[in-house]
Amino acid sequence: MIEKVExxxxxxxxxxxxxxxVEVARIGEGVLLRDSKNRHVTPLAFSHAEWEAFVAGVKAGDFGFE
Structure with a gap:
């Protein structure tokens, strides 16, 4: 579980x-992702490798975005 980090x-x-x-922040060995409308909800956490793979997939068009 991610605790609130100031x-x-x-x-x-x-x-x-x-x-x-959505908003992202680097933290230690990972990246946090949150909804800017619901900042009180615990953000999702990803390792740097997971985040880099996601970004590469977006850039490559793997998710159907243009």
Whole structure:
């Protein structure tokens, strides 16, 4: 379980105009992912390798995004 961590630098896409987006933050040996509308919900946690594989898949079009 992830406990609340203060002082993280949360980032979101520049394409997020509404403020209702996902945000990511680096923490230790991993990456956290949260919904900017529901910051009180425990974020999802990924290792750096898992996150890099996800980003590579997005860039390669593996998820049907254009």
């Amino acid at each position: 002082g993280l630098h949360w980032r979101r896409s520049r394409q997020c105009a509404s403020g209702a987006c």
